Amino acid sequence: FYRVDPYGFERPDDFDYASYEAFFSRYLVVLTRRAIKWSKLLKGNNSVQKSLKVKRYIRKGIPNEHRALIWMIVSGAQTNMEQNPGYYHRLLEEEKNDKLVEAIKTDMNRTFPDNVKFRKTADPCLQHPLYNVLVAYGHHNKAVGYCQGMNFIAGYLILITKNEEESFWLLDALIGRILPDYYSPAMLGLKTDQEVLGELVKMKVPAVAELMERHGVMWTLVVSRWFICLFIDILPVETVLRIWDCLFYEGSKIIFRVALTLIKQHQAFILEATNFPDICDKFKQITKGTLVTECHSFMQKIFTDPGSLSMTTINKLRETCREKLLSQG
Numbered sequence: 001f002y003r004v005d006p007y008g009f010e011r012p013d014d015f016d017y018a019s020y021e022a023f024f025s026r027y028l029v030v031l032t033r034r035a036i037k038w039s040k041l042l043k044g045n046n047s048v049q050k051s052l053k054v055k056r057y058i059r060k061g062i063p064n065e066h067r068a069l070i071w072m073i074v075s076g077a078q079t080n081m082e083q084n085p086g087y088y089h090r091l092l093e094e095e096k097n098d099k100l101v102e103a104i105k106t107d108m109n110r111t112f113p114d115n116v117k118f119r120k121t122a123d124p125c126l127q128h129p130l131y132n133v134l135v136a137y138g139h140h141n142k143a144v145g146y147c148q149g150m151n152f153i154a155g156y157l158i159l160i161t162k163n164e165e166e167s168f169w170l171l172d173a174l175i176g177r178i179l180p181d182y183y184s185p186a187m188l189g190l191k192t193d194q195e196v197l198g199e200l201v202k203m204k205v206p207a208v209a210e211l212m213e214r215h216g217v218m219w220t221l222v223v224s225r226w227f228i229c230l231f232i233d234i235l236p237v238e239t240v241l242r243i244w245d246c247l248f249y250e251g252s253k254i255i256f257r258v259a260l261t262l263i264k265q266h267q268a269f270i271l272e273a274t275n276f277p278d279i280c281d282k283f284k285q286i287t288k289g290t291l292v293t294e295c296h297s298f299m300q301k302i303f304t305d306p307g308s309l310s311m312t313t314i315n316k317l318r319e320t321c322r323e324k325l326l327s328q329g
Contacts, residue, residue, distance in 0.1 A: 007159050007237050008117035023294050027238075030296055035063040042066065048073055055249060059303060061296065062245045068161040075248040076177065077169035088165045091136040100138040103146050104131060111151045118155065129164045130155050137171050144175060147183045149228040156232055160241070170248075174230075178251055180318070182227065188325065190227055193252070194219045195321035196314060197259050204306055205264050207271055215276050222283035226259055234287045239295040246299075253314050260306035261298070262286050 002017070004010055034057075041048065041057060046069060048054050054074075062070045072078040081088075108127050112118045117126045133154045138146045153174065157167035175182070181189025198219045202209040212219070225233075230247065231240045235258075246254045263270065266286040273279040292298055 004116055005237060008115045009112070009237060010114045010116065019290060020293060023290070027294075027296055031061070031063060034061055035065070038063050038066050050074065050249075058245050058249045059299065061242050061299070064160075064241075067241065067245070068163070068166060071160070071170055071244070071248045072166055075170060075173035077166070077173045080172065081165065081169045088136055088168050091139045092132055094139055096135065097138065097145075100146055101135060104134045104138070104151070107148060107151045111155050115155075115159075117159065126155070126158055129158050129167070132164055133158065133167045133171060136168050137175075140168075140172065141176065144183045145185075147185075147187075150175070150183060152229050152232045156240070156244075173248070178247065180252065188322065190224070191220065191325055192318055192322045193227055193255070194223055195325065196317045197223060197256060199317050199321065200256055200260060200306075200309075201263060204260055205267055208263055208267055211271060211273065211279065215273075215279055217276055217279050222280055223259060227255060230255070231258065231287075235292050236295065239292050239298060242295045242299050243302075251311070253309060253311060254302070256314065257302040257306050257309060260309075261302045262292075264305055265291055265301065 002011070038057065041054070048070065058070070058074070072081070108131060109120075111127070111130060115126075116122060118130070119125065120127065130151065134146055134151060137150070137154070138144070150171070154167060154171050157170045158164070161167050161170065179189065180193075181187070182193075183190075198209065198212070201212075231243055234240075235243070243254060243258055263286070266282070269286065270279070270282045273282045
């Protein structure tokens with residue numbers, strides 16, 4: 001049973017059980033302490049108001065049993081769902097767009113091949129709710145429709161909420177509000193944010209920016225999947241969930257904090273690279289190892305390591321980077 005983690009993902013052959021056990025026994029103590037604090041905060045009435053205390057609690061991690069609820073509340077998904085009763089099910093009853101359905105069906109077997117819950121043989125098989133959520137979303141947001149990457153995000157949401165309708169509204173919160181224009185056909189928001197990261201690296205880790213420029217490595221080559229999949233399949237599950245806790249509350253700047261921390265913590269290692277393929281390889285390596293497995297200390301680092309990072313700064317950079325991209329268009 002060790003071969004499969006609590007979320008249904010099979011562990012790779014080279015999985016380091018010893019260091020994971022060591023980490024998890026420490027982390028379990030943290031989780032237990034956090035769970036008691038959260039139970040007190042929620043006091044059985046299952047609601048929270050946004051506040052500095054709640055933000056602090058979220059940064060320290062949401063216990064799994066409360067995760068779906070807190071994500072729903074702080075992202076605004078809960079309000080939307082309550083204001084649109086029956087909407088999700090009506091979307092599923094609509095006439096289906098054949099091209100959309102085809103695209104989604106094609107990706108079904110490619111979604112988490114290493115997760116036992118998404119196998120056709122699984123009972124229940126999570127491919128069915130995943131298909132429903134994606135089809136409903138494609139009809140709800142026709143401008144976006146369906147785009148690769150959304151299947152992974154919806155799949156994670158289903159693993160956590162175990163609820164189709166909630167997953168749909170959380171997907172809507174992410175794509176419609178939290179991530180600016182990542183999945184529209186032109187993916188302008190996604191391309192913009194990769195350039196923004198490049199600018200932030202220039203400011204905060206100039207030696208790495210200089211290395212990238214010298215070898216002509218475009219940021220999109222090394223970080224596009226970080227943004228598209230919100231670190232799914234790139235960082236360990238527990239760590240991704242901790243990042244998402246903050247993402248639903250604090251918005252897209254969390255992605256930059258994580259990216260900058262990965263780059264800053266591994267600056268010396270990245271700078272050993274002497275050529276183009278070498279740089280690309282280093283960026284694959286920096287998302288592995290104890291830094292990212294130790295999700296609790298990693299999350300502390302993302303709020304201290306990159307230094308101050310205001311939404312104002314990010315929005316200014318977004319404007320200039322977007323203009324630059326559009327003029328190149």
